[in-house]
Amino acid sequence: MLPPPGTAQIFIAHPERLLAAAPGHAAWLSAEERARAGRYRRPADRAGYLATRVLVRGILAGVLGRSPDALRFEEGPHGKPSLRPPAEGLAFSASRTPAWVALAVTRGAACGIDVEGVHRPVDVEAIARRFAPAERTLLERSDPAERRRVFFRLWTLKEACLKANGRGLAAGLDACSFSLPAAAPPRASFAASLGENPERWSFFLLEPDSDHLLALALGTSAAPPPEVSGEAETCRRVEGIVGGQRPVR
Numbered sequence: 001m002l003p004p005p006g007t008a009q010i011f012i013a014h015p016e017r018l019l020a021a022a023p024g025h026a027a028w029l030s031a032e033e034r035a036r037a038g039r040y041r042r043p044a045d046r047a048g049y050l051a052t053r054v055l056v057r058g059i060l061a062g063v064l065g066r067s068p069d070a071l072r073f074e075e076g077p078h079g080k081p082s083l084r085p086p087a088e089g090l091a092f093s094a095s096r097t098p099a100w101v102a103l104a105v106t107r108g109a110a111c112g113i114d115v116e117g118v119h120r121p122v123d124v125e126a127i128a129r130r131f132a133p134a135e136r137t138l139l140e141r142s143d144p145a146e147r148r149r150v151f152f153r154l155w156t157l158k159e160a161c162l163k164a165n166g167r168g169l170a171a172g173l174d175a176c177s178f179s180l181p182a183a184a185p186p187r188a189s190f191a192a193s194l195g196e197n198p199e200r201w202s203f204f205l206l207e208p209d210s211d212h213l214l215a216l217a218l219g220t221s222a223a224p225p226p227e228v229s230g231e232a233e234t235c236r237r238v239e240g241i242v243g244g245q246r247p248v249r
Helices: 014-020 031-038 043-064 124-127 133-140 147-165 231-237
Strands: 007-015 073-075 080-082 090-096 099-105 111-117 177-178 185-190 202-209 212-218 227-229
Touching: 007 014, 007 111, 007 212, 014 043, 014 147, 014 212, 031 043, 043 090, 043 147, 043 231, 073 124, 080 185, 090 147, 090 212, 099 111, 099 147, 099 212, 111 147, 124 147, 133 177, 133 185, 133 212, 147 231, 212 231
Parallel strands: 007 227, 090 111
Antiparallel strands: 007 099, 073 080, 090 099, 111 212, 177 185, 202 212
């Protein structure tokens, strides 16, 4: 079923569990997707890529009542994917880590999603130097024990926002700046180069587990919290179309 306009659904699962739910998933993929999967040298990287494609094709097939292998995609100038041809205002965004694959589906609004492991090896201080001044101040004033998690809250929000905008990180890490008020959704401000009004955006932060953060950006104001399908429900949705069964609606 298509989500109501201005709302979002999120689907998450572990890559290996999702692939197990769709044992015939190779038949869903395009020749280009199969070729790309074959270029990954590490099995875990290959599984993450395949699980992302299975998640996108399986969930969108169920939402639209189509066969997963019949879906066609195209990329915008900065790599943002979309259905070809467009489907009833539907928008989607996917992200992955070694532990999780995630998908956001919306209708009538742009969307972007990002999931990150807070313990992955990155030079937090070096990257943060490219953040907006207010964000650097926020990090400097954070409890040292929480600084890495605050950094990844900001990072996932930036990734999600710039995915939704369609510009990607090429726009610069200071193109959008976030504050993290207590007990309230994140708030954004934008560089003039993006041409965005922060009042028309909604942002959400979630935690799939204690080691991961997930951010969602929606191009609509005052959006309600997303409906989240955990691993069991996500896999059930994908299992519903395995073997040519009718998509779960």
